[in-house]
Amino acid sequence: MDAKLTYVLQLADTCLIHAQRLGEWCGHAPVLEEDLALSNMALDLLGQARALLTYAGQLEGAGRDEDQLAFLREERDYRNLVLVELPNAAASPSDGSGGRDFALTTLRNAAVSIWLELLYERLQASNDAELAGIAAKSLKEVRYHRQHSSDWVVRLGDGTAESQARMQTALVVLTPYFNELFAAAGVAGVGPAWGEIEADWRARWATLLAEATLTLPRDSAMQPQGHLGIHSEHMGHLLGTMQHLQRAYPGGVW
């Protein structure tokens, strides 16, 4: 596959699948205000995914639109981070929507939004005008996500003993998956190798965790490969749900 197309899909699918997981929270958040905030974040990410997928379809040149890319690919063709396909709660291995852990969700939101912010900042200067435009437009959104979720990380980390323990547990679960945030290759003139933002991300993350009185877990050698199309066992279940209508009603118009 074309390197630029791959690069765009890695970003597009990460936004898409992240939004899909956030959508599972709707109606089940700890407070009504968070129901709104999580839907809002899902909506923003969905919007980013739509812009990026539409552009990916143009790059591909096979006439596929955002929906054909979102709903009719096979699992191996999705290029999102494994991190965002993990269920909203750990230890619900064969599925996603059953469990919802606000600690894990909040930490993931913070980690991904810092990452997106750093990426979009750089992509604003892309030679690819389309990508630069999407990045500029999305930057304001992910800054807000980063602010909102970071506030919660601090609140819950430096809250009660229970909340701190829950956050620390979730942090241990998620940390190995963070390795993939820096794994994908760049495309000259288009976008940076993800590795280029690693130092910045790790510095910001450490600062946030310190403020939240959380302890950085030891490094992991795990190498998740969602960006190469090799996912976790959760992805198939997520896609089965997400693609259901498009698969069950071929030729449907919605």
Added chain:
Amino acid sequence: MDAKLTYVLQLADTCLIHAQRLGEWCGHAPVLEEDLALSNMALDLLGQARALLTYAGQLEGAGRDEDQLAFLREERDYRNLVLVELPNAAASPSDGSGGRDFALTTLRNAAVSIWLELLYERLQASNDAELAGIAAKSLKEVRYHRQHSSDWVVRLGDGTAESQARMQTALVVLTPYFNELFAAAGVAGVGPAWGEIEADWRARWATLLAEATLTLPRDSAMQPQGHLGIHSEHMGHLLGTMQHLQRAYPGGVW
């Protein structure tokens, strides 16, 4: 739809969906012996579903085999009890496989196996030789299921304070759905109205609960209508999972 076909599908789909839920336990049971027992029960029910669906396909006369009926119908065409489509744990509303509550599963297994035993006993004498044959063959299996799950109901009901409380909670959740066990019409000469086994079922159930030191909850006026094709919100999620491959790979040969 033909009354006999409907009657057969109500039974077939109940076995099929019951097996589907039991299959979710595989590898997650409280003891290894129960992993084997639950898979075994799922296998038996799957076998019954296959025989019944194959027969339903013949009755329908449209050339559909067991797989086309099992995997390619729309939700409204499935005629199983709502009881068996409920997730294995209560309060995981939008999904099934996330939670697994052994109390709920055990009580449901006991309730359904007593019901199947009573139905198959009567269906052995059906004028319909095919149905009579399936019933006779299946009776031995469901007797074993009834024995095994009843033993567990007693063990857990009359076990610790915690196990009793869990069983009582699960019983309160399931009881309204038991109303549907007696809801479907009979077909003269073919099979009894389900209502005809109500007295027997309720007597056996009361005896079992008494032995298990559990308290019969108050009657409910709820009227689940799975046997008429109107399901719970869980059914769509279950089918999305179950049908995924057949939908995603049209024309596939497995």
Added chain:
Amino acid sequence: LAREEAFEARIDAGDFIEAKDWMPDHYRKTLVRQISQHAHSEIVGMLPEGNWITRAPTLKRKAILLAKVQDEGGHGLYLYAAAETLGTSRDEMTEALLSGKAKYSSIFNYPTLTWADIGVIGWLVDGAAIMNQVPLCRCSYAPYARAMIRVCREESFHQRQGYESLLVMMQKGTAAQKAMVQDAVNRWWWPALMMFGPADKDSPNSEQSMRWGIKRVSNDTLRQKFVDATIPQAEILGVTVPDPDLKWNAERESYDFGAIDWSEFWRVVGGEGPCNRERLAARNKAWDDGAWVREAAMVHAKKQATQAQAA
């Protein structure tokens, strides 16, 4: 007593009552009950629609549905705020919902079984809700009236979106999609008619509410208005409603329609609908699962306040 008479006079004059104004206890209680019930309906209503967010068939429809459910949460928020002006806290109201003491609209005790249900909820359920709610924009209690103006504006938008999504399926969709829409209409039609509440003759609370300007139009009048407005829309859509007795009455210039199954209505109101238990269980689970989060937020805020003081 003089205050009560003055209050009644203001109501009769069509004045709006503000939170700071004196009001009779019963007026206050009636309003709290009605507004909180309405707020609860928005919150519980997020569940049947939320059930399809992960399965919306296109990204556009997913975005629309997410935004809609988010709006409902927003309605809940400002309705709770309106009720709080009457001196009842959101926590108290939440507690009443979770314990089953408070009611919410029975319509949300029906399941969303297909994607078409989402469109039909927009068209029929939001349609009926608007019909119920438009008169409330002139409710005598001003904070409620203001909230309702905003709610109604957004609900109309949702209603149009729902109808539009059905139109697309009926006009451009496959046979299976059309059948799905018809099936959804069949299942939601009667419950939608029940949304206007019991027949006037069986609606004891209505009279006082009418006098106080909390309720402006009777149940049966609204129901008739809804049927009259909806049937032409159904015809454009190309669906029928599951009522063999429905027919145009040229004399009344209105539709006659069949008898409502009030036993079903009362069964669902009484807690025995298809989803009553699950809706309450879901709300309770969300609340219980979130206890540690709310507690941590409170403790953290206190820590911050203490530090700010110390500094």
Added chain:
Amino acid sequence: LAREEAFEARIDAGDFIEAKDWMPDHYRKTLVRQISQHAHSEIVGMLPEGNWITRAPTLKRKAILLAKVQDEGGHGLYLYAAAETLGTSRDEMTEALLSGKAKYSSIFNYPTLTWADIGVIGWLVDGAAIMNQVPLCRCSYAPYARAMIRVCREESFHQRQGYESLLVMMQKGTAAQKAMVQDAVNRWWWPALMMFGPADKDSPNSEQSMRWGIKRVSNDTLRQKFVDATIPQAEILGVTVPDPDLKWNAERESYDFGAIDWSEFWRVVGGEGPCNRERLAARNKAWDDGAWVREAAMVHAKKQATQAQAA
């Protein structure tokens, strides 16, 4: 010391050792470690395959898969029983698994991503397992040898079923299905080769085990045998293996194959494979969630015993 010499003499003579016989501590420990590790592998191995039970594409395939996973549970049961003859309880072994102290086959730390993975696991993973296990049917410790005879018989059956399911897809399936099979082979080939363990030169425990007749054939020998047996099957199937260096060596009458990525092997053994954490978490969750069940069963049994005594 005399006992030890007598023991060694029996081993050398090809005698089988029974549970009641005297044996050196180290022999006992080695066996407990190996048998329990094997039992754990069966149990953890239920997870990747169990992942597809709810999604099997036909009822026949669903039944076959359910029965297969059930067999694996059964293997676990009788392997634990064989290990128990050596004086270690099932609970002790379970505890070692759950705490991460005991190992299980690293192959189960890879995910099953498509339905074809189920067939490929049958063909390659069960195939490699059988290759490993057939020599164990002649293991010097008789209870283990007897268990392995039964295990191998069932595993061969699974292997044939897996291969058959791939044949159907490759010979009668759609292009998408064929691509799915090839992709699964690409992902499982190298991990399957790693199932034979480190190269002989890096396998320090092997020598003693060989001498004691616990291990009968070296890792590299088995691996070569597996490659030689499997490549012709791949050709019949119509798939390739992802190894550009693979070629027939006419001189050795055997296939030469490329270098194994031992850094990946050690990473996965070390706990950093794609699913290590999730497998252990799933087993721990099942165990923890089941605590109340096991406790209730015990308490109930005691009650029954007390009543029986009193009667």
